[in-house]
Amino acid sequence: MLHLIGIIISFFLSIILFTKKGKSQADVILAVWLFFIGFHLYVFYIYSSGQYIKFPYFLGFEIPLPLIHGPFLYLYTKSLTSQSTKKALWIIHFLPLIIAIGLLYRFFLLSFDKKIEVYIHAGAGFEGFMKWMYLATLLSGVLYVILSLTLLKKYSAYISNQFSDLERINLNWLRYLILGIGLIWISVFFANDISTFTLLDLFILFIGYFGIKQIGVFTNSNLTNQPIIETVNEEIIPTITEKIKYQSSNADETLLLKIHQDLKILMQNEKLYKDPELTLDELAQKLNVNPNILSQVINSIENKNFFDYINEQRIAEFIKISVLKENQNFTILSLAFEVGFNSKTSFNRNFKKITGQTPTMYLKEQKYS
Numbered sequence: 001m002l003h004l005i006g007i008i009i010s011f012f013l014s015i016i017l018f019t020k021k022g023k024s025q026a027d028v029i030l031a032v033w034l035f036f037i038g039f040h041l042y043v044f045y046i047y048s049s050g051q052y053i054k055f056p057y058f059l060g061f062e063i064p065l066p067l068i069h070g071p072f073l074y075l076y077t078k079s080l081t082s083q084s085t086k087k088a089l090w091i092i093h094f095l096p097l098i099i100a101i102g103l104l105y106r107f108f109l110l111s112f113d114k115k116i117e118v119y120i121h122a123g124a125g126f127e128g129f130m131k132w133m134y135l136a137t138l139l140s141g142v143l144y145v146i147l148s149l150t151l152l153k154k155y156s157a158y159i160s161n162q163f164s165d166l167e168r169i170n171l172n173w174l175r176y177l178i179l180g181i182g183l184i185w186i187s188v189f190f191a192n193d194i195s196t197f198t199l200l201d202l203f204i205l206f207i208g209y210f211g212i213k214q215i216g217v218f219t220n221s222n223l224t225n226q227p228i229i230e231t232v233n234e235e236i237i238p239t240i241t242e243k244i245k246y247q248s249s250n251a252d253e254t255l256l257l258k259i260h261q262d263l264k265i266l267m268q269n270e271k272l273y274k275d276p277e278l279t280l281d282e283l284a285q286k287l288n289v290n291p292n293i294l295s296q297v298i299n300s301i302e303n304k305n306f307f308d309y310i311n312e313q314r315i316a317e318f319i320k321i322s323v324l325k326e327n328q329n330f331t332i333l334s335l336a337f338e339v340g341f342n343s344k345t346s347f348n349r350n351f352k353k354i355t356g357q358t359p360t361m362y363l364k365e366q367k368y369s
Contacts, residue, residue: 006205009205010034010038011034011038013031017030017034026076033072033073034207036068037069039061039065040069042058044193047062056116060108063104063130064097064104065097066137067094067137071090071093073177075090077148077174077178078151080174081174082155103129107126141181141188152174152175152178160305161299161307162281162306163280164276165276165278165342165346167343167345173210176210183199184199257301259289259294262287263297266286273314274317280306314341315339315351315355318347322335332359333347
């Protein structure tokens, strides 16, 4: 029953994505992937239920299909994290699948009766190929999960060096997706096919439940201000049209110290951190320096990324203004908004990360000290 539910939901979600208005490249990749997941579950259901004797038409198709999931996971991750790849190169990731299908040509040329006989005798005549497939499947699964996690890690580091607010850049969906696939591949090592495909069914249920709750996956992200991942492209990162004073991406220590001093003066005088959506490029434009050099300054001298640097400035300003008598009638949240935070969650998380205390605990200590 669970397999049937997984099959139906896979095809249903695939149709939703294919018919989604304004779908992105990532949506198309996920739609095709879900279709193949549904097909994979279907052919496994026919085999596991013994119905392949009555319906032998798809026998053999399920054997190379595990090699398709790793590449789709990787390409989906790459597309969502704006690390574009030429479509012409996509075929490289599916070469193992194509090779496996080619090696199965002898089986596909057999009559239905002969195919059924091979299945009844647990792959008799294809034992060597099945061992190769098992190893290739494990290698593909582990490799692509690692590659996808690496892409996600790099992207997380990148956005932390670009934006001062990450609330609208939600990586949880992608993180859960990769970890879910990773769990399924682990089951390939230690469990039987029934357990693995049961996990795949549960994974599909998770995709359906969490994906529908996660605005921007199966819904039109242009109808909301909370997309799954806010794409880092020309629409978000402002184009710097002014003449750049320092163009080199590598700067000597004297230059870095000079830029750092200018940065401190600028932040002290103009308090740019009060802009909730301040980006590295905007700050670099104010300083008239190359964004790469500014990032180098913050990383090397401040020993933190742009996100942490700006939020430390905000927390310091909050602590400064929260003890002023004229601000005693204001709520904690209103003061948090005043210094540049745009959500209670973000403020509380950053405040505790920097001070080790919640804002309420900190202010109570200040009141009685």
